[in-house]
Amino acid sequence: MQGRYTQRWRDPAKDPRAEAKTNLITPEGYQKLRSTRDFLWRVRHPELAAKVQEAAANGDRSENADYTYNKRELNRTLSRISYLDKRLDELQVVDRLPADPEKVYFGAWITLEDEEGAESRWQLVGPDEADASKGWISIDAPRARLLLGQPLDAEVVLPTPEGKAQFIITEISYLRR
Structure with a gap:
């Protein structure tokens, strides 16, 4: 529709603007x-x-x-x-380890270290279970997509609330929560 009215989609799965x-x-x-x-x-x-x-x-x-x-x-x-x-x-x-557990894939717990030496720990999970307060980020999040496939000790530039920052991946593990 044109003008100030927009199309409402009852089923978000059918919304052509929605990301899968x-x-x-x-x-x-x-x-x-x-x-x-x-x-x-x-x-x-x-x-x-x-x-x-x-x-x-x-x-x-x-x-x-x-x-x-x-x-x-x-x-x-x-x-x-x-x-x-x-x-x-x-x-x-997903209930099995990836073929290369030395790289970041779905289910991985990742420890990141910033330039000041502060560490943060995150797990890549599905969008239905993401909860930042528990350290679980969606595999669909921009930060997670930049981490996928990265090996241990890789330097990555990730978005932060203050802009972009550089981190080093100091640990990758696939332990259960």
Whole structure:
């Protein structure tokens, strides 16, 4: 569409502007998504369905805030379950070491040292399990893409909030979390 209106895409996977997510995931990440999906289906869904039914029994639904809220939450939960079902089918669990464990690939824990000698440690994980507070960065992140295939002791220039900085890869390991 032209002008000030933009096209909204209900399904992000069909949005031509969206970048495709990598379908790789660690065994731990897959298990966490699976247990989240199971919790939503076995616990949250029946709980919300009962609340909706109870609120509907109270009469006029158009002015019933409990009904409206719980129905919205039930729909969000069902939508999340549907998304997780689809995503879990697409994912490929990486549970083996790469052919060359001396280089950075998916699942690697990498220790980087900056020019001042400060160290930081990151693991390259799938986009569904990325969490910077735990040191897990998505394999799709610009920083991760620059690290892929790099050997031990390689000097790399990576983006930082302050600009670009030079780092040395001081350790590569493929240990479980």
